Amino acid sequence: MSNRNIRLTPFRQKVLDLFDPSKSALTVRDIENKLDKFDRITLYRTLKLFTENGILHEIVLPNEKKYAACHEQCSEHGHQHDHLHFHCSNCKNTFCVSTTVVPIELDGFKVQSAELNVFGLCKECN
Secondary structure (H helix, E strand, O other): OHHHOOOOOHHHHHHHHHHOOOOOOEEHHHHHHHOOOOOHHHHHHHHHHHHHOOOEEEEEEOOEEEEEEOOOOOEOOEOOOOEEEEEEOOOOOEEEEEOOOOOOOOOOOOOOOOOOEEEEOOOOOO
16 A cells, blocks of 8 residues: 555555455445444545555446455556456356457557456355
8 A cells, every 4th residue: 555655544444355255246234234343434534545546446246336455566557457247147156267368450440448347146045
């Protein structure tokens, strides 16, 4: 965090710690349920700060948004993800899955980023 010029407060550390053991992405409600005492505005500001600085990335799904930890190549200048997001239709967990993602080239367009969400059954529910 120090290499990103972000002051690590006790609350920010608690939020970061939620993502370390987590195997799947977390909704804001998941995060709120795992925290003891917190100010909701501080939580939203923390999530925004972490997202803007390449610590977390947002996964936008129909009717909800989830957060997952970024890899070290992400920064405040952009997220560099070579993975897809797998959303289990049964347990509702969302996983970042490493895979080969082919760059998208569209005639006449300059693609700056792309998100790939895949829906189905995870290993546990299959």
